[in-house]
Structures are given as structure tokens and as C-alpha cells.
Amino acid sequence: MALEPLPKLSSLTVLLLSLIPLSSGAFAGGVRVELTHVHANAGDSEAKLIQRAVASSRHRLSTLVDRAPLHAGKTEYIVDIAIGTPALAFSALVDTGSDLIWTQCKPCSNCYWQSSPVFDPSKSSTFGTIACDSMLCKALDQHSCNASCHYSYMYTDHSYTEGVLGTETFTIGSTSVPGLAFGCGNSNDGVAFAEAAGFVGLGRGKLSLISQMGLTEFSYCLTPFGSRKKSTLSIGSLPNPNATAHPVMSTPIVRNKSWPSFYYITLNGITVGGTVVDIPSSTFAINGDGSGGMIIDSGTWLTYLEYSAYDKVADAFTAQIKNMNTTDQSLFDLDLCYELPPKSTPDTLNLPKLIFHFQGADLELPPGNYFGVDSDTSSICLMMAESSGLSVFGNFMQQNMQVMYDLGNDVLSFYSAECG
Incomplete structure (x- = not known):
């Protein structure tokens, strides 16, 4: 697909832009921004919201377990940021499961509708292009060269973005x-893009906001599903764990060389009621080919377990819940x-x-973090499902929890909190 050229800079400027390292000093003390759930303003019934969230979650799982050079789509939270000089505000999907930061740009050969004006780089005094031989260009799975670096970023639902890899000033919060x-x-x-004008990747790859800024700390606190309160994302700093009366638990963040952008954590076992579920310790291990393991993900709603483990967990709940009548599950899948x-x-x-039972941390969840409520049908459902090839600790289980990523020490910490 042919792309129209963007404003050109001198070859010296392009070279310099590709060499200048970014400093985490811009976020000294940290930046805190609000997050909005993608369905917050949909105006749907609780039943419809759950249906949409489950469908989105299943869709995203299929993108996460795909072993092609494609990227996850359908994330859950939106942040308001700005781009360029003068700054142009737009909404972007935030995703811990991908890396690239992108937005729609003029001239647009094929763009979807967005509520904010499309960014025009020719009207920004701080826009620059990136040389083809730069490390950032080479970090792309798919790129081509025509005076500057052109990218093609594909998602496994056939969504895509194509254009020029450039540099620009972004305003995040007040920074x-x-x-x-x-x-x-x-x-x-x-x-995957319908709710926003682009993406902000928070993964561990070279093109993510975290990596480009040289940051080693970020955290978020997600409000309960259906809440009108805003969730929060803090970049460049972590909350003081001594400021909470709740116990702070920590587990190592594990690296998977086959999928370096994801945040893997080690799950050793699961207890339901008073029963330790009989799950072999190898069930959640990362395999030699890079498959398996468990990631923590801000963009997946449900929690997914390898099917052999999920079946045993579901059976344990069924055996222990004897005083409640089951309802038709087909409405919510x-x-x-x-x-x-x-x-x-x-x-x-x-x-x-x-x-x-994570490595080093036994996380007991409140029932509201694993059973979701639909007051329209007066029912509650277990917010878990089966998967094959990857387990995911989803964002429904993370609600009302301060989740802290310490990448300098490869540690994930969490404690109970009133988010929002």
C-alpha cells in the first residue's frame, strides 16, 4: 500500500534524532494520569456490558496466544494525551501487552473516524523522521525504507496501522x-481502534513508552467494572508501600526470550475454599518453545487458565457452592x-x-474480584475461562488493587486499595 510522503528534515537532523537517547528526567517524581474504561460511556445495560467485555476478552486472548509476528489488539483502558507543537489532544488505548506508540496522521489514505482532529505533522514544529538504519526502526517486526523508516504493524484480528516511524513531543499529564x-x-x-485515535504501548520492547524513556517504574489502580470513577496510571514512580495498612505482596517478573514484551509471573498453584487444587507444577511453566506461562495484562478482562487447570478450578467451585441455583450461562458465554x-x-x-499462589506471594482475592454481577438477570458468574498455550491474569481480578511494576528489579507488587 503506497504511502504519501511526510514533511522531510535534513539528513543530519534525521541522524541526530535517531541517536539522541531519551532521559527519564522528564518524569522525575512521576506522572499520574487518569484512565477511562472503553465501555464507560456506552450507556448499555450491565448484561450488555458483560457480554461486550467477555467478547473483547476472548478476542484479545486469541491475539495473545497467536505465535506469528502480530500484536494484541482490543485493550480496555484509554488515556488522554497530546502530540506535537502546538499540542493536539487525542485519546489513546493503553496496553501492557504491546509496544508501539502510534496515532493517525495526515495525509491519510485510509483512516477510521475519530472524535478528535487527525494529527498533521506538517503543522508541528517538533516532528521528525527516523533513519532506516536506526535501532528503533530495526526493532519493528515489519519495516521498509524510502528515505525514512516506514512501518507496518499488524494485529491478529486483521486490524493494522501503517505509516512513517517518526519522532515527536508528547504531553502526558502536565509533562x-x-x-x-x-x-x-x-x-x-x-x-480494535474504534474507541481511540491510537495506542500507547507499555510493554518491555524497545519501542514502548517505558523503554524509550528509560523508565523502570510504573503502576496502576483499576476501579471496579462498571464504576463511574476513573482509574489511574502512574509512570516513572511507585506509591510508597509504607503508606498503606494493607499487606504488600511481591513476585518476580519473569522474562520470556520468545515474547520479550510481555510481563510474565510464576503461578505455582491455586486454592479454592479450603482445597488446594490438584494442578501439576509444570502446568503454568514457560515451555522451551516460548509457549505456556502466565502473563499479567491490563488489556484482558477475564482471567484465563490452561484448560486442564481451569477445569479443575471450575469443578472445585461447583463442588463447594451447594446452596445456590445455577443459571443459564449462554447469555455471557x-x-x-x-x-x-x-x-x-x-x-x-x-x-x-x-x-x-504466585512465587513468593499468596494472593487471596475478594469474591468481587472473581465473581461478576449482572443485576439485570440477578446472577453472578465466575470471571474465568480456559485457554491453551498461555494463561492470563486479567484486569477484572486486578480491580481495587494497586499494581506496581519495578522493572529495575524485575518485581511485581500489589496490595488492596480503593481505586479512583
């Missing part, structure tokens, strides 16, 4: 960050749903406890 490499997309399309007694919530019911 301006010059020289960030980003995809200036002249041709973009896909259902979930396996385990029960009638919700009047004036009840998962946290007020006598539901079996759920503990995830």
Missing part, C-alpha cells in the same frame, strides 16, 4: 516529553453462573475463597 518515536499512521483500520439472592453481592455471600 512534555520530546523526541519520542511513534508510528505516524497514514493507513489504519480495525475494530461463561461456564459457571448462579442466581444472586436479593440485596446481595459476591462479597456478602459465603462463596469459596480463591488464592493464587
Whole structure:
């Protein structure tokens, strides 16, 4: 697909832009921004919201387990940022499962509708292109050269963005960050992008915001599903763990050479009620070919377990929940749903406890983090499903939890919090 040229800079300027390292000093003390759930303003019923979230979650899982050079789509949270000089505001999807920062750009040969104006690099005094021989250009799975670096970034749902890899000043919160490499997309399309004008990747790859800034710390606190409160994302610093009365638990972040962008954590076992589920320790291990393992992901709603483990966990819940009637699960495409007694919530019911035994951390979750409620049908459902090739600790289980990524020490920490 032919791309129209963007404004050119001198070859010396292009070379310099490709060599200038970014400094984490721009985020000294950290930057805190608000996150909006993609369905927050949909105006749908609870049942419809759950249906959409489950469908989106299953769609995203299929993109995560695909072993081609493609990237995950359909993420869950949006951040408002700005690009260029003068700054142009736009909304971007935030994703810990991918790397590239990109937005739609003029001239646009094929762009989807967005609520904000499309960025025009010819009107920004700080836009630059990136040389083909730069490390950032070579970090792309697919790129080509025509005076500057052209990228093609494909998602496994057939969504895509194509354009020029450039540099620009981004404003995140109240902080301006010059020289960030980003995809200036002249041709973009896909259902994954409908809610925003681009992406901000927070993965571990070279093109992510975290890597480009040389940052080693970020955290988020996600409000409960359906809440009107904003979630928060903090970049460049971590909350003081001594400021909470809740226990702080930590587990190592594991690297997978086959999939270096993802944040892997080690799950050793699961307890349901008073029963340690009989799951072999190898079930959640990373295999020699890079498959398997468990990642923590901000963009996947449900939690997914390898099918052999999921079946045993579901059987354990079924065996221990005897005083509640099951309901039709087909409405939500979930396996385990029960009638919700009047004036009840998962946290007020006598539901079996759920503990995830991570390496070094036994995380006991409140029932409201693994049973979701639909008041329209007066039912609750277990927010877990089966997978093959990858397990995912999804964002529903992370709600009302401060989740902290210490990449300098490869440690993930978390504690209970009132988010928002």
C-alpha cells in the first residue's frame, strides 16, 4: 500500500534524532494520569456490558496466544494525551501487552473516524523522521525504507496501522516529553481502534513508552467494572508501600526470550475454599518453545487458565457452592453462573475463597474480584475461562488493587486499595 510522503528534515537532523537517547528526567517524581474504561460511556445495560467485555476478552486472548509476528489488539483502558507543537489532544488505548506508540496522521489514505482532529505533522514544529538504519526502526517486526523508516504493524484480528516511524513531543499529564518515536499512521483500520485515535504501548520492547524513556517504574489502580470513577496510571514512580495498612505482596517478573514484551509471573498453584487444587507444577511453566506461562495484562478482562487447570478450578467451585441455583450461562458465554439472592453481592455471600499462589506471594482475592454481577438477570458468574498455550491474569481480578511494576528489579507488587 503506497504511502504519501511526510514533511522531510535534513539528513543530519534525521541522524541526530535517531541517536539522541531519551532521559527519564522528564518524569522525575512521576506522572499520574487518569484512565477511562472503553465501555464507560456506552450507556448499555450491565448484561450488555458483560457480554461486550467477555467478547473483547476472548478476542484479545486469541491475539495473545497467536505465535506469528502480530500484536494484541482490543485493550480496555484509554488515556488522554497530546502530540506535537502546538499540542493536539487525542485519546489513546493503553496496553501492557504491546509496544508501539502510534496515532493517525495526515495525509491519510485510509483512516477510521475519530472524535478528535487527525494529527498533521506538517503543522508541528517538533516532528521528525527516523533513519532506516536506526535501532528503533530495526526493532519493528515489519519495516521498509524510502528515505525514512516506514512501518507496518499488524494485529491478529486483521486490524493494522501503517505509516512513517517518526519522532515527536508528547504531553502526558502536565509533562512534555520530546523526541519520542511513534508510528505516524497514514493507513489504519480495525475494530480494535474504534474507541481511540491510537495506542500507547507499555510493554518491555524497545519501542514502548517505558523503554524509550528509560523508565523502570510504573503502576496502576483499576476501579471496579462498571464504576463511574476513573482509574489511574502512574509512570516513572511507585506509591510508597509504607503508606498503606494493607499487606504488600511481591513476585518476580519473569522474562520470556520468545515474547520479550510481555510481563510474565510464576503461578505455582491455586486454592479454592479450603482445597488446594490438584494442578501439576509444570502446568503454568514457560515451555522451551516460548509457549505456556502466565502473563499479567491490563488489556484482558477475564482471567484465563490452561484448560486442564481451569477445569479443575471450575469443578472445585461447583463442588463447594451447594446452596445456590445455577443459571443459564449462554447469555455471557461463561461456564459457571448462579442466581444472586436479593440485596446481595459476591462479597456478602459465603462463596469459596480463591488464592493464587504466585512465587513468593499468596494472593487471596475478594469474591468481587472473581465473581461478576449482572443485576439485570440477578446472577453472578465466575470471571474465568480456559485457554491453551498461555494463561492470563486479567484486569477484572486486578480491580481495587494497586499494581506496581519495578522493572529495575524485575518485581511485581500489589496490595488492596480503593481505586479512583
